[in-house]
Amino acid sequence: MSDPRRAFCERFGLEHPVIQAPMIGPKPALAAEVSAAGGLGSIACAAMSPDGIRAEVAALRARTGRPFNLNFFAHRRAAPDPEREAAWAARLAPAYRALGIDPAAVTPGPERAPFDAGMAEAVTALRPPVVSFHFGLPEPELLAAVRAAGCRILGCATTVAEARWLAERGVDAIIAQGLEAGGHRGLFLSEDIAGQVGTLALVPQVVDAVDLPVIAAGGIADARGSAAAFALGAAAVQVGTAYLACEAAGLSAVHARALAEAGDADTALTTVFTGRPARGLRNRAMREFGPIAPDAPAFPRAAVALQPLRVAAEARGSGDFTPLWAGQGAPLAKVRDAAALTRALAGGADRLR
Structure with missing residues (x-):
C-alpha cells in the first residue's frame, strides 16, 4: 500500500509532510526556517499589497531555495x-x-483583500511553488492564471461538501480544517458554524470523499497530534498555533504572553x-x-x-x-525552534510503526 505522506512530499518537493499554516503577524523568517527544514513555510498575503508580497518573497528566497506557499483569501467584498x-x-x-x-x-x-488581478499578476511573476486559498477559490480566470504559472494549488475545506466542491475545481490537495483550528474558519458554502466538524471526525471523511491528498489542520501541536492525523489517512499536517510559539515568528509581546499563559x-x-x-x-x-x-x-x-x-x-x-x-492546542505550543518543531511533527509518522 502506498504511503500518502511520501507521495505528498515527492509531489510538492518536501522532505517532511508538514505545512506551517499561513498567519497574519509572523515574520518571513518563520516561513523560511520551516521551508529550510524541509517542511512547507507559508506567507499570509491577504493583508498585503502586491509590492508587499514581492518584498516578503524576496526576503524568504534570500534565506532558502526550498518550496514555500503563498496564501490568499477568496471571499467576496461586502x-x-x-x-x-x-x-x-x-x-x-x-x-x-x-x-x-x-x-x-x-x-x-x-x-483584508480578496485575491484579485493585481495579486494574480504578482503570483505569475513570482511563481511560488504553492498557492493556497481560504474561503473557497477565486474567479475561474484568476485561478487559471495561478495554475498557468506552474503553482500547486491548495484549498481549505471545513466540511465534506466543501472538499468535494474544491476537488471538482481541480485543486492539488485539500486542507481539512477542523473546529479546533485557530484563526478564521475557512467555511464558504455555509455560514453556519454550528455545523463545524472536529479534525478527527473531518479528516477521514474527507479522505474517503475525494481522490486527492488531504492535509489535516486543527489541534495538532506535537508528534502525537500528527501521528493521529496520519493514522486517519492524512498525507500531511498543517500547524499554526505551535509555530506561533517559535522565536522566528516574532510574535508581539501581548500575543506571546497570552499564548504562554493559555x-x-x-x-x-x-x-x-x-x-x-x-x-x-x-x-x-x-x-x-x-x-x-x-x-x-x-x-x-x-x-x-x-x-x-x-x-x-x-x-x-x-x-x-x-x-x-490561537487554536485549542495552544497549551501544547512549547517548542521554540521552528526547524525542531517541523522535524518533531514529521516524527509523528514514526509512532505508527
Whole structure:
C-alpha cells in the first residue's frame, strides 16, 4: 500500500509532510526556517499589497531555495452598510472614551483583500511553488492564471461538501480544517458554524470523499497530534498555533504572553474582530462585544473600528482588543525552534510503526 505522506512530499518537493499554516503577524523568517527544514513555510498575503508580497518573497528566497506557499483569501467584498457600521461604532464608543481616542480622528487602514488581478499578476511573476486559498477559490480566470504559472494549488475545506466542491475545481490537495483550528474558519458554502466538524471526525471523511491528498489542520501541536492525523489517512499536517510559539515568528509581546499563559478552555470562536468566525484566546473585546456579535459589520469591515482600540491598548502593554489568534492546542505550543518543531511533527509518522 502506498504511503500518502511520501507521495505528498515527492509531489510538492518536501522532505517532511508538514505545512506551517499561513498567519497574519509572523515574520518571513518563520516561513523560511520551516521551508529550510524541509517542511512547507507559508506567507499570509491577504493583508498585503502586491509590492508587499514581492518584498516578503524576496526576503524568504534570500534565506532558502526550498518550496514555500503563498496564501490568499477568496471571499467576496461586502457592500458598505453605513447604518450597521455606525451602530457598531456606537457600541464601541465607551471603550474609545476610556482609552482617550477621538473617533473623528480615526482613518481606516487597509482591509483584508480578496485575491484579485493585481495579486494574480504578482503570483505569475513570482511563481511560488504553492498557492493556497481560504474561503473557497477565486474567479475561474484568476485561478487559471495561478495554475498557468506552474503553482500547486491548495484549498481549505471545513466540511465534506466543501472538499468535494474544491476537488471538482481541480485543486492539488485539500486542507481539512477542523473546529479546533485557530484563526478564521475557512467555511464558504455555509455560514453556519454550528455545523463545524472536529479534525478527527473531518479528516477521514474527507479522505474517503475525494481522490486527492488531504492535509489535516486543527489541534495538532506535537508528534502525537500528527501521528493521529496520519493514522486517519492524512498525507500531511498543517500547524499554526505551535509555530506561533517559535522565536522566528516574532510574535508581539501581548500575543506571546497570552499564548504562554493559555489553558485548555481559553479559546473561543468569535466574530468581533473581523465579522467572520475565527478562533482566538479570550480577551476583553470578546467578553464585552461577543464572542459572537451578530451586529458586527460584515467581514472584514468589523476590523476597521476595532483597530484604533487595538493600537491604543497595545501601546499600554495590553491585549484587550487584539485578535489573539490561537487554536485549542495552544497549551501544547512549547517548542521554540521552528526547524525542531517541523522535524518533531514529521516524527509523528514514526509512532505508527
